[in-house]
Amino acid sequence: MGLYFLCIILFCVGLYGVLRKRNIVKIIIGLVIMNYSISLFFVLLGYKFHGRAPIESQNQTIANMVDPLPQALVLTSIVISLAVMALLIAIAIRIYERYGTFDITKIKRLRG
């Protein structure tokens, strides 16, 4: 149970970074931490203590099997978050070229 709470705390750390930080790079890092925490949570859902890999062999019955599906799902989600992160960093570089700053309080042309 404690492990799950640690995941939620990590999620909150990421959310704090997204909400409170002013630097664009730190916001991106916060977002990545959020993604990691959820991936970790998802992998933990399938994990069993003293479990083993779900590989069938001929004359053997496996009692305590780890759920392999979350690992496959998390791999997909990591790829997705990598794509988002690459796009965000590309945008951040372009923003720095245009505005000359990473501070979001100085990037405010759109309002109203």
Next chain:
Amino acid sequence: MAGINIIPLFVVIPLGAAFLISLFGKFIRRFADIAAVVTSLSLLVCSFRVMMFLQNTPGKLLIYKIGGWQPPFGICLVIDGLSMFILFIISLIGFFVTVYSLAYMEKYTDKSKFFTLFSLMICGMNGAAITGDLFNLFVFLEIASIASYALVAFGTGHEELEASFKYAIMGSVASCFIFMAIAFLYGFTSTLNMADMARTLSYKQGNSFVPFVGVLFLMGFGLKSALIPFHAWLPDAHSSAPAPVSAMLSGVLIKALGVYSLIRIFFNILGATQGFLSALMFLSVVSIIIGGILSLSQWNLKRLMAYSSIGQIGYILLGIGLGTPLGIFGALFHLLNHSVMKSLLFLTAGSIDYAGGGKDLRDMSGISKSMPFTAKVNLIASMAVSGIPPFSGFFSKLIIIVACIQKGYLGYGVCAVVGSILTLSAFMKVQKFAFFGERKDGAKNIKEAPWLMRFSMAFLALFCVIGGLMLLPSIRFFISDAVQVVVKGTSYSSIILEAISK
């Protein structure tokens, strides 16, 4: 080709087109244009074929098992009335916007990259509409979202980048919440197939788990569909993106990703409780009023339309939140109408910008003299969106308001009327400042838009005028089939599972 085998083409065609365009678009002149038009036209034809096939199928349900694996272990693609409805809207708007952007995107440097991203976005939305697997829904949602983040930043100016960054951050946070909710649901039910999940949840009722997951989903999909507390990205993204992209975002993306997924998950998987419906109705009424007021105070033309989009999404979700068949019918009809009207409005804003009229209402005047066609089309769309009787928007709003009064929510009905008046005044402001009045000196050399742009605007305007005919009993099946799916609620699961086991 047999009907069932068409289903995966909705994902395969745009995905393949995106790949080919990015590969050959740079070397062969006009390849990107031709491929994009062929893609969107074939998608439109496919959706007509599937619609015909769906009508002749008993049960009005088509299931395609990917790789022949039996669901719930394998992934299945499901087309029912609701998916068909959304698919058709995506294909229709997608085709006209593609034709429009052939001419409009000339002023940007890299048209082939634009069409690559555009096809990816359509692929993601089509996939989200037809999938029967919750994690698959998340993946397609992300494909469409990432493509749209990149498309908003396509001009790479100051405002585009700022809007895109804001949209990308908020969209990713929304995706995080959706992913977390999916993780919780998987941990609880040990399945990802939507129908199987609904069945398992119906066994395990009676705890606070479902409301908790519901709140996470409401946050995620509310952000994607820009309900009022989560709306901050929408005006920036819509007003800064190139016009075809804003038309796609406002016309289709917020509905396919936001409203459709919200309906599918809440009505068909979790089961809509009264508490959730009340929350949805409250948020949507707030959206109607605040969206209307904020749109009235804007001077940037596309920003005004974007705020009005928030209000119209409020109408759709108000009808959904009523939960009665009439309310859902009105909501889905308004979804169809609004996607046509609002894409048309954004396209007219784009053609004003293309002709050199600028974006700020205070700088325009007397455009109707130089661009008579655009002015007429914009007038039609404005009247339709504000609900003037013969146009399509009137009927859908009327149905929603009648459904409100029938259910006894008189106050919400009054709010809907007030919102309609606010929309009308906002668009009258556009008419007065942009189209009527004296022509300014700088505006002498504004010319009418090229014929490709006029072609798609003309067809969308035609639909705005005759859209009310959708209510005729002979073609009403298109909407009422979708309503049936929503009304059936969680018994959706048993229908699908029965169809799978056949």
